[in-house]
Amino acid sequence: MSIxxxxxxxxxxxxxxxxxxxxFTEYGLDKRPWLLVGMAANIVARGASLLPPLVLGIAIDAAFTGDQPYALPLVPTAWLPTTAPDVAQFWFSAWLIVGAFAVTAALTWVYGVAANNFAHRVMxxxxxxxxxxxxxxxxTFFDDKQTGEVxxxxxxxxxxxxxxxxxALQNSVRLGVMLLGIGVILFERNAQLALVTLVVVPGMVLFTYWFMRAVEPRYAAQRExxxxxxxxxxxxxxGIQLVKTTGTEAYxxxxxxxxxxxxxRKTLAMLRLNYVYRPGMELFAGIAFAATFVVGGLWIVSGSxxxxxxxxxxxxxxxxxxxLTQRFVTPLAEVSNIVSQYENAKASCERVFGLQDIPARVTDAEDAVELDGVEGHIEYDxxxxxxxxxxDLVLRDVDFAVDPGETVALVGPTGAGKSTLLKxxxxxxxxxxxxxxxxxRDVREVTLRSLRESVGYVSQDTYLFDGTVAxxxxxxxxxADDEAVREAARAAEAHEFIENLPNGYDTRIGERGVKLSGGQRQRLSIARVVLQDPDVLVLDEATSAVDTETELLIQRSLxxxxxxxxxxxxxxxxxxVKDADEVLVLEGxxxxxxxxxxxxxxxxxxxxKLWGVQAGEIESLPEEFVERARERQAELAGPSGDD
Incomplete structure (x- = not known):
């Protein structure tokens, strides 16, 4: 089924x-110390990783060949070795390279810890x-929305x-630092050759812009x-049990x-763009490296x-x-991953905030009061x-009142609106x-919590969580203490079968209580309501899933x-329900x-007529009534699942 x-x-x-x-504004601002520490460590670590190639080139020209004085950009000459250049400058360069690798490693660890803390706290x-x-x-949202999408x-x-x-965020910072740092170093070393190396950058920018525009709708489709x-x-x-009992595994x-x-198909459509983009970026980077090698090599070989x-x-x-041109290749080739993660996150972010922006209509009024001391007078006006x-109205002009302590039965054909009425x-x-x-007091004037604490609900669809019976x-x-739990189970005629379970009240019953029979699950749900001790009780087909003997036990507890x-x-x-103080018959x-x-x-x-049908008197009913009842039930049975 499509959404x-x-x-x-x-x-x-x-x-x-x-x-x-x-x-970032709603979830990242209060966690920004982690983000800032991670960003700072990342920037310094990436900057330090660019130092070894720079120092190596300077050492070759100064310490090895002696073609030029030993000088580092932005470093005062007084801090650098000037004597015995073939030895002191060599060891200075070696320790500088080792130190750069150590700083890179240490700060990479710092930024990893900080970035993970930031990301996981936000998540x-x-x-x-x-x-x-x-x-x-x-x-209403859950009536329409499928569980898998939520x-x-x-x-x-x-x-x-x-x-x-x-x-993606940290890699973007790393990419920015690497590109900026490499560009600065290249221009500082030789501006003309730097222009040759970076001539492909405008093409990369345009190629990336095309990729982002093309891949965005494909990511949204993939998320759907x-x-x-x-x-x-x-x-x-x-529904695995239904599947197996109907032999529809193949279907x-x-x-x-x-x-x-x-x-x-939708994932492949998105990946096809990645298959084009990543090799394309590597090709651009390869062109930059080849151009640098050819032009620089000719410059060195020819001497002019x-x-x-x-x-x-x-x-x-x-x-x-x-x-550095080789360093240039790897981060540029990773742009496709960054863009992919960005588009994926953008689509996911839209879905997250789309969910969060849906307004809740059933909410507490600003002046809502606590509902306490309930006597139990109920009125539908x-x-x-x-x-x-x-x-189409599911309920139409329903008007009745119930005095405290009374029992009211709701009967009628499937789809008549009985369950909806009590919801x-x-x-x-x-x-x-x-x-x-x-x-x-209008139920819209009291807090939802106090209202629902005052009403105990036993549904025809018993839900139990994966956990123990208790x-x-x-x-x-x-x-509630253990004795209160046991007393509730006794009142629900559940204590005896619980004691016979492998671990008694500590027995795990599986998701939705799959290890129990329908009657056992129903009695646990009744015990839950007994422990709640509500002022008003709603029993929605509370004995629908049990046999006659169990029904008598449950009915006694009810x-x-x-x-x-x-x-x-x-x-x-x-x-x-024949002993109810009043019976309301609903139809349409x-x-x-x-x-x-x-x-x-x-x-x-x-x-x-309904009583006669259940009492085995169907033969005495006019055929036209039977036909009308069948037609009416088929007409009223709707998608709401209402009984």
Whole structure:
């Protein structure tokens, strides 16, 4: 499945302006001591690495041949040896070269440590801030966004930024220092030959500009392909049981192959430019070296300046030129890597800030208050709701009230809006019109944390983390002691099977609790809510994944949990809700019936028909009703997964 072309994420990503500048201003300023130390050490280290070729050339002309006095640029003559030039100047040059290599090594270590600290600290903050932002986003974002793409932002894109800050940034400084230092030394030694050596630089600049313009869109396309591939792999691995039980391994392999091939094509399209650029830069550098060798060599061999050149060229100066021109080749050839990392980081930076810029709509109001001392009076006041980007209302003019301690059952066909109705209570979504109130206070007026701490939610889709049984029960109440965890498990009819696990409460249950049965996972989720001890309880198909015997055990624990607290129950098995204080029957997002079980049976409406179906009385129903019910369920079953 391809990522939607113009999702909310795409829109905000495209709006990101100067992403790398923003990265430095938002994440780099408070870490700039590490950056500055790394930059300074890098500059001095690269400068020191240029000293040996310069000293070697001077030593050849002064200490070895005696053609000229021993002199170093910017160094006072009084500091240099002037006696016994064939010995003192030789050893001075030797120690100077050794010292230059030692300084280069030491400062290279310093800049490596500082640069890595800077890069990894930035990456850490980017990743954690992006995750925190993702946590704040509305459920609407997760309804539309694929997990693999979000994982790509949190992992791959953050890693790309770290590589840029650690490698490309420091290599850019190194390249700049090398080019500037080499240029200064060459011009100081012989300006005319330096012009010959550097004549290719304008061509290199134009070639680099073309490469950057051409490669940028290809990097953006590659990042999208990475996100698609991550999504495909995440979906395939997450549904491995379905794949195996349906024998569709070949089908899933072909889908991964198609997505991987798309990533391969886009990566290759990007690499093709690198295959042109890097050899092209090496060719330019090679031309510079060849031109230097030919012109300088003729100058030395003939003893006179060739062509329009004038003056004298000494052997030591020519050696310095050859060494430094070779130094010139390597950093220029690395420009392609720097540009690649820059474009990759720019694309990743746009995705990171695109995620961070998406506004969260369900947030605390500025004057939000804590919700405490909840009695449990719940009111839905003429509520309308539609999912973001959709025109059709999922809920329409829903209006009812629940007294403290009552149990209300929500029943109706698949897609009627039952789960969505209760998600509004917890502000997983906000109403489009009307209001949801707890104890007379609009849920939008209280803090999200206090609201959700007051509402316990047991979903039909039980989620457990990879960890121990105790850690999963304690989730949300991390300070609970072992005895409280055991008491919660007993209340959820889970203690006995937990004790029979290999390590009891310390048994690791695997990702999503794969080592447990559906009924065991459901009982752990109930134990988690028992430990939470909420004021309001929401049970969304809490017994949907268990057999009849387990359902009776769980129902007994749920009855204890629901006692003396306001409880909402969504159930397809109407036998589990017939004792509710009130039953609300939803169809097409509207409350079409309400009342107690016996009242609704006597009314002979939709509830009575649903009850009759489950009671085995399908034969007595008119054929037109069965057909209408089937058509209605098919019509209402939407992509939201709502029951």
């Amino acid at each position: 939607e072309a113009e999702s909310t994420f795409d829109v905000y990503r495209d709006r990101v302006d100067r992403p790398l500048y923003r990265l 850490h903050d980017v990743r954690t801030d992006s995750y925190a932002k993702m946590q704040d986003l509305d459920m 994982m790509s932002v949190l992992n791959n894109d953050a890693t790309n930024l770290e590589r840029f800050l650690d490698d 392909a990475v996100a698609d591939l991550n999504t495909r792999l995440e979906n395939a691995l997450g 899933e392999t072909s889908r991964v192959e198609d997505t991987s091939h798309d990533y391969f 300046a060739p062509g329009p050149l004038t003056g004298e060229l000494r052997a030591g100066t020519f050696v310095t030129f050859l060494f 003429h509520v309308d709701f539609a999912y973001d980007g959709e025109d 509004l209570l917890m502000r997983l979504y906000d109403v489009d019109d009307g209001a949801v109130r707890i104890d007379g 850690e999963n029960i304690r989730y949300g109440r991390f300070d 009855d204890r949990l629901a006692a003396d607290r306001t409880t909402f129950v969504i159930a397809h098995r109407l036998s589990t 997002g509207e409350v079409v019936e309400r009342g107690e079980h016996e009242e609704l049976l006597a009314a002979d409406g939709l509830y009575a």
